[in-house]
Amino acid sequence: MSVEVSWPKYAWINGKIVEWENAKVHVFVHGLHYGTGVFEGIRGYYDSGYIKIFRLEDHMKRLFNSAKIIHIKIPYTVHDLVNATVELIKANKFTKDIYIRPIVFRGLGSFGLRAQNPVDVAIIAVEFGKYLKKTGIRCTISSWRKPSADSFPVYAKTTGIYLLYHLASIEAAMNGYDEAILLDHEGFVAEGSGENIFIVKNNTLITPPTYDAILEGITRDTVIKVAKEDLGLNVIERRIRREELYTADEAFFTGTAAEITPIVEVDGRTIGNGRIGEVTSKIMDYYNSITLGKIEKYRKWVTEVRID
Ligand SMILES: Cc1ncc(COP(=O)(O)O)c(C=O)c1O
DSSP: OOOOOOOOSEEEETTEEEEGGGOOOOTTOHHHHHOOEEEOOEEEEEETTEEEEESHHHHHHHHHHHHHHTTOOOSSOHHHHHHHHHHHHHHHTOOSOEEEEEEEEEOSSOOSTTOOOOEEEEEEEEEOOOSSOTTOEEEEEOSSOBOOTTTSOTTSOBSTTHHHHHHHHHHHHHTTOSEEEEEBTTSSEEEESSOEEEEEETTEEEEOOTTSSOOOOHHHHHHHHHHHHTSOOEEEEOOOOHHHHHTOSEEEEEETTTEEEEEEEETTEEOTTSSOOHHHHHHHHHHHHHHTTOSGGGGGGEEEEEOO
8 A cells, every 4th residue: 555644844863853854864874775674653543632642662662672683772762762752743733643653773884784883763753544445455465475484583573574565565556456465484374564464263363373474463462352351252373374364254454554454355255245244343443442542441552642
């Protein structure tokens, strides 16, 4: 999916809020040349005078873990970046839903592969509506596979691996589909180009396990927790064969951008009755309430920023 955004007034870079036009780095930064960077995608929902950020701290913790995996030491704490995000949102006075993008990458210095250049840190927040169609999308199995955990640090949300998802996404669009589904190196269903995947069979949710080569999605984690604890659903984490996906009762993606997106077709096979399934619909509604802080038990996941 390509997303049109209008630019906000301010961005945060290396400790300061600056005018959008001044949030710049040099063309010689290491991250640009070799993909030596990590990032996050976080949503904030505008609701009656507040931006409500979903699982902000968990996203920042994943950012630090991703950085650690690729030998990057972020010169701030999780707390610093949480506060910086809140300040940036206040400065921009957003009154619509937003997407927040913290990014950390090796900056200017040497161009050697081994260079341990100083690290640049930025936070960008832009207005952002729905990413994928909430009425259900048509998907295709990508010709690009998700590499195994011994071929690439797949648990880290690195900038480098997004070349793979970019290619998968473009290929799906070129073939007339809304989104790509990547298989893992052994041919089992892994994930979408920016989403985790679930199927529903006999009221049970099935999703690929985290020991497989998937990103440990925060939305995936949310769905697993609430499906078991609040919606009375069984959840099984196990490998999924491609044929099981084609013959599932329901299927859906989870992701910060995608939220809960129903999948109604895969490679010309209609999933279920071709409409949003009952279980998927229940999860979509519940997820919306959670992200807006309307379920008491999960209010701890929501950071409210008052927009004056
Ligand atoms: C490849 C990939 N898988 C899964 C996800 C879903 O992760 P999350 O729910 O944490 O946004 C994303 C999005 O960040 C992603 O890019």
